[in-house]
Structure formats: C-alpha cells, structure tokens
Amino acid sequence: MIDIEAACLPVGMGSATNLNDLVLKLFEIGAVKFGNFTLKSGIQSPVYFDLRVIISYPDLMIDVSEHLYQASKTGSTYQSVCGVPYTALPLATCISTAHKFPMLIRRKEAKDYGTKKIIEGHYKPGDVCLVVEDVVTSGSSVLETVLSLQQEEINVTDAVVLVDREQGGKDMLKTKGIKLHSVCTITQILEVLGNMGKLEQDVINRTKQFIHDNRFNPNGNVKRSPEDEGGDRSIKRVLTYGDRAKLCSHSVAKFLFTTMEDKQTNLALSADVTTGAELLRLADAVGPHICILKTHIDIISDFKPDLVHDLSHLAEKHGFLIFEDRKFADIGNTVKHQYSSGVYRISDWSHIINAHALPGPGIVQGLKEVGLVKDRACLLIAEMSSKGNLATGDYAKATLKMAEEHDDFVIGFITQSKLSNDPNWVHITPGVKLTRGKDSLGQQYLTPREVICDKECDIIIVGRGITEAEDSVVAAKAFQEAGYNAYLERMQKT
Numbered sequence: 001m002i003d004i005e006a007a008c009l010p011v012g013m014g015s016a017t018n019l020n021d022l023v024l025k026l027f028e029i030g031a032v033k034f035g036n037f038t039l040k041s042g043i044q045s046p047v048y049f050d051l052r053v054i055i056s057y058p059d060l061m062i063d064v065s066e067h068l069y070q071a072s073k074t075g076s077t078y079q080s081v082c083g084v085p086y087t088a089l090p091l092a093t094c095i096s097t098a099h100k101f102p103m104l105i106r107r108k109e110a111k112d113y114g115t116k117k118i119i120e121g122h123y124k125p126g127d128v129c130l131v132v133e134d135v136v137t138s139g140s141s142v143l144e145t146v147l148s149l150q151q152e153e154i155n156v157t158d159a160v161v162l163v164d165r166e167q168g169g170k171d172m173l174k175t176k177g178i179k180l181h182s183v184c185t186i187t188q189i190l191e192v193l194g195n196m197g198k199l200e201q202d203v204i205n206r207t208k209q210f211i212h213d214n215r216f217n218p219n220g221n222v223k224r225s226p227e228d229e230g231g232d233r234s235i236k237r238v239l240t241y242g243d244r245a246k247l248c249s250h251s252v253a254k255f256l257f258t259t260m261e262d263k264q265t266n267l268a269l270s271a272d273v274t275t276g277a278e279l280l281r282l283a284d285a286v287g288p289h290i291c292i293l294k295t296h297i298d299i300i301s302d303f304k305p306d307l308v309h310d311l312s313h314l315a316e317k318h319g320f321l322i323f324e325d326r327k328f329a330d331i332g333n334t335v336k337h338q339y340s341s342g343v344y345r346i347s348d349w350s351h352i353i354n355a356h357a358l359p360g361p362g363i364v365q366g367l368k369e370v371g372l373v374k375d376r377a378c379l380l381i382a383e384m385s386s387k388g389n390l391a392t393g394d395y396a397k398a399t400l401k402m403a404e405e406h407d408d409f410v411i412g413f414i415t416q417s418k419l420s421n422d423p424n425w426v427h428i429t430p431g432v433k434l435t436r437g438k439d440s441l442g443q444q445y446l447t448p449r450e451v452i453c454d455k456e457c458d459i460i461i462v463g464r465g466i467t468e469a470e471d472s473v474v475a476a477k478a479f480q481e482a483g484y485n486a487y488l489e490r491m492q493k494t
C-alpha cells in the first residue's frame with residue numbers, strides 16, 4: 001500500500017497535492033494511458049506515458065514540480081537544477097523559480113556558433129546539480145545529461161523523476177553513483193488507479209507482467225573510482241568510449257565509439273597493399289580486431305568497382321568503418337569532384353575521409369556538400385607523423401577551429417597529440433609500432449602506450465606493423481591488446 005499520509009502535503013505555493021489526486025489527474029489528461037502501444041524499440045507495451053501534455057495544465061505543472069522537489073529532499077544539497085531535455089525542462093524551471101535554485105540547461109547538441117557550450121547557465125567546477133526527469137525506463141536519458149554535466153566538472157549525486165517505470169533505470173543509475181528518487185513508481189500508479197476503480201484487474205496484471213518481463217540490466221559503462229564510492233564530489237568522471245558514444249551526435253562517431261567499446265579495440269588497420277585480392281584477404285582476416293580499415297585506394301593496381309562493393313560487405317560482416325586516406329588538399333570545387341566522381345567514387349563507399357586544413361574552410365564546405373547527405377564523416381589532418389613536416393606552430397589550433405565550425409561533418413583529427421578535451425572529437429594517430437623507431441623516409445613511430453595513454457589519443461593507425469608481419473592476424477591481435485590495455489591504463493590513472 002502507498003503511504004498516503006507521507007505523500008499528502010498542503011496545497012499551495014511550495015506544497016503539493018496528495019499522490020492519489022496527482023495520479024488521477026495525470027490519468028484524466030491522458031499523460032498515463034493503458035492499451036496497446038508500439039514503443040520506439042518496436043516492443044508492444046500495455047502502458048504509455050506522455051508527460052509532455054502537462055505543459056497545457058499550469059496548475060498541474062506546479063503540482064508535479066512541487067512533488068519532484070519534495071521527493072528530492074533527502075539530505076543532499078544542490079547548487080543547481082537541470083532538466084533532461086525536453087519534457088523535464090519546464091519542470092526544472094518551476095522548481096528553480098519556486099525554490100530559488102539556479103537552473104542549468106543541457107543542450108541536446110552544442111551550438112554551432114558563439115561559445116559552443118553544451119551546458120548553459122552559470123556554474124563552477126565542483127557544484128552539485130540535481131537532475132530532473134519525467135519518466136525513467138532504462139535510465140539512459142538521465143545518464144546522458146549526467147555525463148554532459150560531469151564533463152563540465154559539475155557533480156551529480158541525485159536525480160529525481162516523476163515516474164519510475166521500475167524497468168532497471170534506478171539500478172543502472174546506482175552503478176554510476178546516482179541516487180534516483182521518484183515521486184511514484186508504476187506499481188503505485190496501478191494501485192492508485194485500481195483502488196479508484198479506473199483500471200480492470202487484467203490490465204493491472206498485464207502491465208505488471210510487462211514491467212517484470214522488460215527490465216534492463218544495469219551495465220556499468222562509466223568507470224568508478226574508490227573516491228566515487230566515498231562520495232568525493234570534486235572528482236571529474238572519466239568517460240569511456242561507450243559514454244562518448246552516447247554523447248556525440250554524429251552517427252559515424254557514435255558507431256565508431258560503440259564499436260570500440262563492444263569489440264574492445266582502438267586499432268585502425270592501414271591496409272597499404274597493392275592488389276584487390278590482398279586487400280580483401282587482409283580485411284577479412286583482421287576485421288574482427290579493428291574498428292577502422294584505412295585504405296589508399298589509388299595504390300591498388302587492379303582496382304575494379306567490385307572491390308569496394310566486396311569491401312563494404314566485409315565492413316558489415318566484421319563491424320568496422322572504412323576510411324579512405326585520400327588527404328584532400330585542393331579548393332572546395334575540385335575536392336567535390338574528387339570525392340564524388342572519377343574512377344573511385346569515394347563518397348559511395350568510404351564512411352570516413354580526411355582533408356588538409358591548409359586550403360582553408362572551403363575544402364571542408366566542398367566535401368561536406370557531397371558527404372553530408374550520405375551521412376559520411378571527415379577527419380582534419382592537424383599533425384603529421386613524418387619528420388620535418390610543416391604542420392607545426394599554431395597550425396593544429398587553427399585546424400581545431402576549422403573543425404568546430406563544421407562539427408556536423410568533421411568528427412575528429414589525424415594528429416600526434418590530443419587537441420581538445422571535448423569528448424565528441426575522435427583523435428586518430430598514425431605512425432605506430434610496438435617499439436619506437438623510424439623508417440628510411442622520415443616516418444616516425446610511437447608505441448600504442450605512448451599514443452593512447454601518454455598523449456591521450458583515441459585510435460592507433462597501424463600499417464606495416466601488421467601488413468609486413470609474418471602473421472598479420474597475430475600481429476593485429478597484439479596491437480589490439482596493446483592499444484586497448486593502454487586505454488584501460490589511462491582510465492585507471494585519470
């Protein structure tokens with residue numbers, strides 16, 4: 001039974017109605033519905049929450065936000081409140097204005113002009129923010145907002161939700177160090193509406209069964225340190241590849257980070273071989289160990305369009321992305337043709353391409369005009385691995401700025417060091433072997449540990465270290481292990 005007494009509070013500013021009245025009102029305005037609904041995931045659900053409609057009922061908005069405020073008062077103190085976009089934004093606003101809490105807004109995507117901020121509002125590192133949400137199912141929406149706040153060194157210890165669907169969100173958030181408080185659970189809603197004669201027993205039973213059968217497993221992606229357990233709020237959370245997949249908005253970057261986490265690899269193979277058969281053999285053999293296969297398609301002596309068709313199949317089979325290392329370097333109009341046409345028709349099959357920043361922003365604009373509609377992505381070459389290269393001084397900084405102006409298409413950099421702390425950018429580094437060294441033409445090699453752990457880049461590009469090894473699969477496994485262990489080491493020490 002619900003503890004009605006505990007939920008009853010006097011009506012008025014800074015108070016809330018009792019929970020029964022609140023649930024009834026939500027039911028009456030269609031914010032809670034029972035029937036047969038197809039969820040975004042394709043799953044059939046007997047219950048559906050549409051809490052967006054609350055904004056049409058100002059009194060109810062105040063009431064709901066007051067319930068949220070009361071539920072959040074559990075001894076923790078907060079400097080600010082932030083709603084998960086979009087439904088919880090007005091609820092957070094009501095809490096903020098009624099209780100004089102500064103509010104923060106998390107943008108769904110960073111602005112493409114001005115400050116580029118993801119979090120709007122005034123805050124300082126170490127502030128504690130209460131996250132507000134309307135409904136929690138798996139907890140992933142709350143987590144996304146938490147990660148964005150933590151990225152700005154704002155701490156989150158608690159979140160509050162109007163309805164906990166009891167499908168695993170609370171447990172998942174607990175694994176990330178977040179206490180989830182709820183105004184009501186789905187069990188309570190069923191009980192209130194059942195007692196009021198608003199729901200048939202078989203609807204209640206079906207809904208309970210659905211909730212029981214559709215629970216998400218908590219799966220701790222965010223690394224937790226002993227200090228987190230001890231509640232030290234000044235700690236900046238380390239973002240895993242999986243966390244970054246959730247944060248970034250470009251589908252190619254999202255896929256890339258997800259693949260890196262799932263396949264446990266930050267290895268890109270530079271498949272610098274000269275026949276189609278060799279390329280396909282290598283891609284099939286090494287595919288399970290890589291997140292990216294990098295090509296120089298113009299060194300294939302027997303190129304035929306079938307080759308890229310077969311390569312695309314292998315990319316799907318093994319779950320890697322294709323990156324044609326074309327290094328575009330001309331004016332916008334020319335690179336458009338080079339990217340879309342000619343013998344290779346690169347934009348038809350290569351998920352990622354790269355370009356020099358040297359010609360200025362027109363090169364990115366030109367490539368973007370071809371690639372954006374195909375959902376392709378671009379890397380800008382900020383730093384090179386070869387001795388005596390001229391990409392020095394402020395060149396990398398200017399490249400970063402150019403990327404920021406085109407972050408709907410540019411997902412990161414070819415670089416020798418980390419250029420930005422923004423977790424959206426992918427830092428990819430060529431010139432990697434298991435031991436330091438150089439070749440006879442100026443190529444310089446760092447080790448996977450130096451690249452990933454010390455220089456904090458994300459992906460190692462390895463060519464001859466694999467292609468010239470006695471057994472390319474054995475070599476690829478060794479680089480995969482070295483690269484991923486270096487990443488785990490970095491996670492430990494950050």
Ligand SMILES: O=c1ccn([C@@H]2O[C@H](COP(=O)(O)O)[C@@H](O)[C@H]2O)c(=O)[nH]1
Pocket residue numbers: 270272296325383384385386414430431432443461462463464465
């Ligand atoms: O600065 C750069 C940019 C690109 N590359 C490319 O990476 C591979 C490296 O091959 P290795 O055999 O591992 O040396 C190659 O395709 C280059 O074109 C780079 O090395 N440095």
